[in-house]
Amino acid sequence: MEEAAAAERNNLGGVRYILLVLSGKGGVGKSTISTELALSLRHSGKKVGILDVDLCGPSIPRMFKVQDSDVHQCDAGWVPVFVDQEKSISLMSIGFLLEKPDDAVVWRGPKKNALIKQFVADVAWGELDFLIVDTPPGTSDEHISTVEALRPYKPLGAILVTTPQAVSVGDVRRELTFCKKTGLRVLGIVENMSGFVCPHCSECTNIFSKGGGEELAKHAGVPFLGSVPLDPQLSQSLEDGRDFIQEFPKSSAFPALTRIAQQILDGVSQGSS
Amino acid sequence: MAEVAGGGQPEAEAAELRERLRGVKHTVVVLSGKGGVGKSTFSALLAHGLAADGGRQVALLDVDICGPSIPKMMGLEGEQVHQSGSGWSPVYVEENLGVMSVGFLLSSPDDAVIWRGPKKNGLIKQFLRDVDWGEVDYLIVDTPPGTSDEHLSIVQYLSASHIDGAVIITTPQEVSLQDVRKEINFCHKVKVPIIGVVENMSGFICPKCKKESQIFPPTTGGAEKMCQNLNVSLLGKVPLDPQIGRSCDRGQSFLSEVPDSPAASSYRNIIQRVQEYCDQHRPQEEKTI
Numbered sequence: 001m002e003e004a005a006a007a008e009r010n011n012l013g014g015v016r017y018i019l020l021v022l023s024g025k026g027g028v029g030k031s032t033i034s035t036e037l038a039l040s041l042r043h044s045g046k047k048v049g050i051l052d053v054d055l056c057g058p059s060i061p062r063m064f065k066v067q068d069s070d071v072h073q074c075d076a077g078w079v080p081v082f083v084d085q086e087k088s089i090s091l092m093s094i095g096f097l098l099e100k101p102d103d104a105v106v107w108r109g110p111k112k113n114a115l116i117k118q119f120v121a122d123v124a125w126g127e128l129d130f131l132i133v134d135t136p137p138g139t140s141d142e143h144i145s146t147v148e149a150l151r152p153y154k155p156l157g158a159i160l161v162t163t164p165q166a167v168s169v170g171d172v173r174r175e176l177t178f179c180k181k182t183g184l185r186v187l188g189i190v191e192n193m194s195g196f197v198c199p200h201c202s203e204c205t206n207i208f209s210k211g212g213g214e215e216l217a218k219h220a221g222v223p224f225l226g227s228v229p230l231d232p233q234l235s236q237s238l239e240d241g242r243d244f245i246q247e248f249p250k251s252s253a254f255p256a257l258t259r260i261a262q263q264i265l266d267g268v269s270q271g272s273s
Numbered sequence: 274m275a276e277v278a279g280g281g282q283p284e285a286e287a288a289e290l291r292e293r294l295r296g297v298k299h300t301v302v303v304l305s306g307k308g309g310v311g312k313s314t315f316s317a318l319l320a321h322g323l324a325a326d327g328g329r330q331v332a333l334l335d336v337d338i339c340g341p342s343i344p345k346m347m348g349l350e351g352e353q354v355h356q357s358g359s360g361w362s363p364v365y366v367e368e369n370l371g372v373m374s375v376g377f378l379l380s381s382p383d384d385a386v387i388w389r390g391p392k393k394n395g396l397i398k399q400f401l402r403d404v405d406w407g408e409v410d411y412l413i414v415d416t417p418p419g420t421s422d423e424h425l426s427i428v429q430y431l432s433a434s435h436i437d438g439a440v441i442i443t444t445p446q447e448v449s450l451q452d453v454r455k456e457i458n459f460c461h462k463v464k465v466p467i468i469g470v471v472e473n474m475s476g477f478i479c480p481k482c483k484k485e486s487q488i489f490p491p492t493t494g495g496a497e498k499m500c501q502n503l504n505v506s507l508l509g510k511v512p513l514d515p516q517i518g519r520s521c522d523r524g525q526s527f528l529s530e531v532p533d534s535p536a537a538s539s540y541r542n543i544i545q546r547v548q549e550y551c552d553q554h555r556p557q558e559e560k561t562i
Contacts, residue, residue: 024340024385026308026418027449056419057306057452104306104420104455106462109390112421137308137418138339139387163309166522170382171340177385201482207515209522232488239447239492 009076012120014127015049017268018155019187020146022179024171026137028163029192029228031059032238033260034134037159039245040261042088046129049080051119052093053146054136055112056105061095065241071096077122092123109141116142120149130264137171139178147182156268157185159225159260163193164212172213176220187267188223189213190260196230197252225263228256290401290433296408297332299551300431302465305442306452308418311473311511312442313342314521315540316415319440320347321526322544323411324370332363332409334400335374336427337417338393339386344376348524352377360405373404390422397426411551418452420459428463437551438468440508443499445475445491450499457503468550469506471543472496477513478535488513509543511536 012018021034031054038048052060061067061081069081071092080090094105094115125131133150136142147155158179162172172189179186191213197204207230217224228234231253237244248254303316316333324331335343344350344364352364354377363371375386375396406412414431417423428436439460443453453470460467472495476485493499500507514536520527528537 026310026340027444028309031448056421057308057455059448059452062448062451101451102454102458104458104462106420106425106459108422108425113389139385140339140393141389141422144387144389165518167313167342167345167518168309170345171342173383174340174385177383178387181385181387196477196486196488198479198482198484199486200484201479203479203481205477205480205515207477207488207513208518209515230488232486232490235446235488236490236492239490 009121011077011122011124012131012153015125015131015153016129018131018133018150018153019264020133020135020155020158020184021161022135022143022158022175023137023161024139024173024175025162025168028161028168030137030161031063031134032234033159033161033190033192033228034132035060035063035238036244036257037261037264038089038132039243040258041130041265043245044261044265047088047127049090049092049125049128049131051123051131051133052091052095053116053119053133053142055094055107055115055142057136058093058095060091060093060134063238063241064089064091066091067095067101069096074124076124078124080123080125090125090128092119112141113145116145117149120146139174143178144182147184155184157187159187160189161192162189162213162216164191164206164209166209166212168208169212169216172216173220176222186220186222187264188225189217190225191227193230194227199232223263225260226256228253287433290430293402294406294431294434297406297412297434298410300412300414300434300436301468301547301551302414302416302427302436302439303442304416304424304439304456304460305418306420306454306456307443307449310442310444310449312418313337313346313415314517315440315442315471315473316413317343317346317521318526318528318540319544319547320370320413321528322541323548324367327369329369329410330408331370332406332412333370333372333415334412335372335376335415336397336400336423337415338375338388338396338423340417341374341376343372343374343415345524346521347372350376350382350524354378357405360403362405371406373400393422394426397423398430401430420455424459425463428465436465437554438466440468440547441470442473443470443496444473444489445487445495446489447493449489450493450496454499454503457505467505468547469508470496470500471508472510474513475510480515508546509539511539511543
């Protein structure tokens with residue numbers, strides 16, 4: 001019954017492309033890449049939604065400074081939270097459903113799976129060019145449920161995020177296997193936190209090593225989407241919930257981030273022509 | 274909307290776990306709501322630090338089932354677990370430092386563990402029940418990020434024996450702290466004492482000009498302010514040092530590779546405090562001896 005109602009609503013019917021941001025490793029910048037990709041795509045005139053399926057550690061609301069917003073109901077389901085007046089970016093996250101921001105969501109798999117199903121079926125996204133699905137680290141309940149629930153909507157594929165060091169690349173290798181096993185196309189690998197340029201003396205230090213992401217892409221035969229350097233202006237923007245793409249076009253991370261979006265746009269336009 | 278699932282376990286099972294873990298004196302769980310903040314790095318260094326006193330037996334258990342980092346960090350990649358009459362044998366780095374991880378059960382570095390909760394919980398139980406840990410002074414448990422199956426299970430299974438407390442790892446920025454506050458609430462909810470908080474990646478000193486940069490800025494006061502607000506101890510701050518990651522990638526102990534660095538001395542202080550905490554919180558029966 002419920003499924004029939006969801007199908008009738010077909011809330012993802014107006015979404016052209018769905019892409020997932022994945023990593024086996026935590027804290028490598030999945031939410032950062034999701035956020036900046038959404039902002040870059042908006043600057044190219046696209047309408048973008050972000051679905052945050054990290055249920056135990058949702059970061060997306062704060063990165064857009066809408067952590068105090070609430071989700072409302074409409075006939076078609078949940079109304080996502082819009083980050084701007086023009087409604088060009090909309091978000092859905094468990095962060096909007098918590099009474100207190102510090103509430104821990106202490107749930108085992110089945111409850112997480114139920115909410116993810118609801119997130120996929122019941123959010124009234126309306127017309128979107130892109131829906132970006134930000135995920136927690138790993139290859140477990142959230143990932144299996146998300147991929148299963150999205151399958152009928154034929155997602156475009158996944159962007160994998162890693163940091164350069166071997167310990168992180170090792171986990172992302174496992175995520176590649178997850179994509180293969182679940183039939184999810186890998187759009188490419190992003191190497192984040194790749195080198196830090198000292199603002200005082202311009203010396204570049206590879207704090208978390210260098211090149212691991214590119215090597216992995218080569219090894220796995222998937223596209224390499226670029227290296228994003230460690231950039232304090234980027235971390236600061238995310239802390240303050242500001243639009244980095246708008247405000248810091250001269251920063252070191254800007255060219256890398258916009259190039260990722262451009263490659264996604266190019267891939268899509270090639271695919272449709 | 275939080276809910277703690279699964280309180281009870283069959284009495285026989287609890288007794289079995291208690292029997293198996295009887296030889297474990299102290300248990301420290303390393304937690305964080307946030308990924309990639311340095312839980313495994315800290316767990317590995319805590320294990321090395323405690324085991325530096327050769328008279329002490331240390332066990333390191335990695336319950337990050339989908340993203341095990343401990344084998345690589347301990348220089349044990351490619352090792353396999355052996356079966357003995359009394360169960361699985363941990364893999365030993367030193368005579369007095371044994372390690373167990375799902376990584377030792379995989380046949381290739383590309384193997385993904387695509388498991389839902391119940392299977393993960395089953396393996397965690399096996400790690401406690403079927404591994405021949407022997408007499409152990411410190412059992413250190415490294416966890417994945419979050420407050421879900423792995424965390425509930427390890428706390429539930431270890432409640433059969435005893436948990437001294439949790440060390441919570443964070444980085445300075447609010448995006449990380451907001452997840453860590455959830456983890457602290459988790460500890461309160463499941464009644465695990467908090468030994469304290471470690472702030473990792475706290476400032477970076479350029480190796481060339483020696484000036485400091487805040488790569489992950491503490492915009493809301495960092496771990497220090499959070500600890501004040503939530504009334505938990507701050508065990509220390511560890512600066513970002515490129516040599517830490519390098520040592521981890523090579524499977525070496527940063528503490529013995531770069532012993533004179535500010536980061537190593539900070540880690541040593543923190544390890545000392547964890548040890549003091551555990552000494553003061555000895556199991557009841559030992560106090561009477």
